[in-house]
Amino acid sequence: MAFGTQDDTDDVMNEINMTPLVDVMLVLLIIFMVTIPVLQHSVPLDLPRASSVVQATQDETLLVNIDAQGQYFINSAAADDAALLARLKTAAAQNPQPLIQIRGDRNVRYERVAQLMAAAQQAGLSKVAFITEPLRQP
Numbered sequence: 001m002a003f004g005t006q007d008d009t010d011d012v013m014n015e016i017n018m019t020p021l022v023d024v025m026l027v028l029l030i031i032f033m034v035t036i037p038v039l040q041h042s043v044p045l046d047l048p049r050a051s052s053v054v055q056a057t058q059d060e061t062l063l064v065n066i067d068a069q070g071q072y073f074i075n076s077a078a079a080d081d082a083a084l085l086a087r088l089k090t091a092a093a094q095n096p097q098p099l100i101q102i103r104g105d106r107n108v109r110y111e112r113v114a115q116l117m118a119a120a121q122q123a124g125l126s127k128v129a130f131i132t133e134p135l136r137q138p
Helices: 019-040 081-093 110-123
Strands: 061-066 072-074 077-079 099-104 128-130
Touching: 061 081, 061 110, 072 081, 077 081, 081 110, 099 110
Parallel strands: 061 099, 099 128
Antiparallel strands: 061 072, 072 077
């Protein structure tokens, strides 16, 4: 064994090691796969122009109307907040629970709609739907 001599196995590697580059690219791919769906779901709300599809009403429905002044009407009969909560609790005790359909006037304060939804949740109702007018085509 002599010092200063080189075997064929001691040659210098003149190739780039690709393994770290592939690892970095896979990490970047995973990051982009996770962040792009989040970025695409930024919601610019423009709900008044949304179209609606007319659905057939079920037998088990409870229609709650809210006029522009915030007055509740249960199946076309006027009701105050206490009567509404009592009627919702009665509906929640039924098996199966009825679908609560909310028809709110365009000018009603959102607070009244939120109070109705909170009352439905407090009563134990889980099926709530909003009824809208179909979009008119020009």
